[in-house]
Amino acid sequence: MAIISFPLLVPLLITAQHLSGMAVAGSDTSGYSGLVAALLALDAMIAALCYLLFPYLWRD
Amino acid sequence: MKSSWWKCLCIVFLTYTVIAGFLMPVPRLDILHESIRNLYFHVCMWFAMMFIFTVSLFYSIKYLGKPNEDYDIIAAQSSYVGIVFGILGLSTGSLWAKYTWGDWWTNDPKLNGAAIALLSYFAYVVLRNAMDDEQKRARISAVYNIFAYVMMMVFIMVYPRLNGVDSLHPGNGGNPGFNQYDLDSHMRMVFYPAVIGWILLCTWIASLAIRTERIKRHIHNQ
Numbered sequence: 001m002a003i004i005s006f007p008l009l010v011p012l013l014i015t016a017q018h019l020s021g022m023a024v025a026g027s028d029t030s031g032y033s034g035l036v037a038a039l040l041a042l043d044a045m046i047a048a049l050c051y052l053l054f055p056y057l058w059r060d
Numbered sequence: 061m062k063s064s065w066w067k068c069l070c071i072v073f074l075t076y077t078v079i080a081g082f083l084m085p086v087p088r089l090d091i092l093h094e095s096i097r098n099l100y101f102h103v104c105m106w107f108a109m110m111f112i113f114t115v116s117l118f119y120s121i122k123y124l125g126k127p128n129e130d131y132d133i134i135a136a137q138s139s140y141v142g143i144v145f146g147i148l149g150l151s152t153g154s155l156w157a158k159y160t161w162g163d164w165w166t167n168d169p170k171l172n173g174a175a176i177a178l179l180s181y182f183a184y185v186v187l188r189n190a191m192d193d194e195q196k197r198a199r200i201s202a203v204y205n206i207f208a209y210v211m212m213m214v215f216i217m218v219y220p221r222l223n224g225v226d227s228l229h230p231g232n233g234g235n236p237g238f239n240q241y242d243l244d245s246h247m248r249m250v251f252y253p254a255v256i257g258w259i260l261l262c263t264w265i266a267s268l269a270i271r272t273e274r275i276k277r278h279i280h281n282q
Contacts, residue, residue, distance in 0.1 A: 004187050007180035008207050011214050014176075038218065045210060053203045056124050 012046070015039050066260055073257030080250045087247070091160050098156045099247070100254040105149035106174075106216075107255050108262035112142040113181075115266070117209040120202040132198035133277065135205060137269040139184055145262055146178045170229050173215035180208040
């Protein structure tokens, strides 16, 4: 069942991958802030959704 | 008959879209040329998909609030129809890409984003088929659906618009923006009815799927 959550984590992975790609290339730093903000926003959103939805999953 | 006026509207709008979409004058733009007519089909598929996924999300939230089997049926069938429209959106986009960008598939963030968003809805189908207990299935898939919707929104609406993410799509990375075509009043006269027509068609298909599923459940429960 846990494997089903993989597609949901792909946005996080891709943003992180994009960011680390830029960090390694080290040339153009203009897009950093937007991507970091997106990463943090994604984290916050996932945490909030988990907090809200977990009780429904658990109610068995 | 009274309640099916929107079906007539749907047929009228889509007939108009196909006829006017192929025959009305369009602006001559570099690269795009006549292929700009695909706007009436490709973009509308995504609008219809978003609409029906929003319906699905709404009923999933409603199900979590009050576990009613009917909400689950509506949420599930709407998602399935949304997936069909998503696949149509990808394939019309792929055709368009072949004739404008020169390849069936490019590593464009919007393309990959849409593909991953659809992937998460495929997982929704897998998830639903993996469970036998009806109530458990309805509850878990409702929770998953909310997650999938948020991730899809992030991927289709937010991610391609970030700085540092280049897209070949209009309005991104120095490409001419959508507004530029939209300003052309001839295109607008076809585009708006097309959006409404496709959304209505999507609703129509979903309503048929929902009714079929209700009958199936009813027969099964007898």
